[in-house]
Amino acid sequence: MTALIAVSLTAGTTNAAKGKSPQIKLVNTGMIGSASEKYSRTIARHLYRFIPGKPKITVQSIVGAGGIKATNFAYNAMPRNGLNILLPPDTLVLSRALWPKAVKYNPSHFSWIGSVSAANRVFALREDTNLKTAKDIIGKKLVIGYTNRGSMSYIIPKLMRYIVKTEIKLVAELKTARKTISEMEKKTHVGAAFDWLTWNTIVPHWFKKTGNFAIPLVQVGYFRDPLLKKLPMLHEITNKQDHSLVKLVSTPGAIGYSLLLPPRAPKGALKALRSAFDKMIKDKQFIGDIRKQRLRLLPTSGLKVQKIVGDAVKTISAGHKARLRSIIFAK
Secondary structure, three states: OOOOOOOOHHHHHHHHHOOOOOEEEEEEOOOOOOHHHHHHHHHHHHHHHHOOOOOEEEEEEOOOHHHHHHHHHHHHOOOOOOOEEEEOOOOHHHHHHHOOOOOOOOHHHOEEEEEEEOOOEEEEEEHHHOOOOHHHHOOOEEEEOOOOOOOHHHHHHHHHHHHOOOEEEEOOOOOOHHHHHHHHHOOOOOEEEEEHHHHHHHOHHHHOOOOOOEEEEEEEOOOOOOOOOOOOEHHHHOOHHHHHHHHHHHHHHHHOEEEEEOOOOOHHHHHHHHHHHHHHOOOHHHHHHHHHOOOOOEOEEHHHHHHHHHHHHHHOOHHHHHHHHHHHOOO
16 A cells, blocks of 8 residues: 555545545645745655655645635645645735734644745845945835735835835835836836845846846845845844834745645644655755756744744734734825
8 A cells, every 4th residue: 555654544545445546735825937836846846755655746826815815725624634735825924913804824723844945035226226235224215116015025115114214105016026126127116125036036137246236235034044144134223112023024034935734634744744844855856956946945944933933923912913004004
């Protein structure tokens, strides 16, 4: 029997009786061609090799409401047999604070398998603004581009307008990061906030030491990006009283491109999948595929992601959530 015993004895036995090998379904929240979708398919090509029984992994996208739709599904309706996994939006903790009525899940109740890559957001400005450091932007008037009002490209500049005391004006929604960056090049606006993977995938030449078109000024995340060791974190240029807000907005950076199981999934499944994940991220074939896809590999263990998410859910007060909502949704 080629059943996935460590992951789901019941499902494996049932499938074996029908003459079928068990399969794993990996759900992601990205559109075709998005980083989320690319990571999902790359993981599917490799993770199965390290799982007992080597089950085939199929990928499905559930798009909508900034990933809330898929995350609600995973929490409330996804089968809890160890054979169904979600690559969630990295904003799932933040979304619970900003849209509490739409969110039907508790992030700390998921079982986190691991994160393939952290995803710090980087606030960058055109070089011709002559603003060279994060402190230079204090009190300055800046026209910033963004994709949509639920995105980190909107949330970060909106928060910075209040806690960094910068006169930021957000221009009309530009739908995609590529379009936003293209308009930045046309000088429609002076900057934006995207993860470092996005910047380096679309316009890597902008950040060369010679002839650079843009300058990264601040990063938002739990940990400093190893490629941006000298770039200040947002909490380093803000007052201590605002650090709780920054911490909440920084959770996407720590979650990054993660995998999780729905609540109350079998403990054996979690153990087997965490073990498989830890082996995969060290595997030469997987690393080579990641590089071929021009993706990043900055992994975090499932235990560490679980702790970060759990701490954020416990320690961020209702008052801080309310204050963040008032800032982000203010006109």
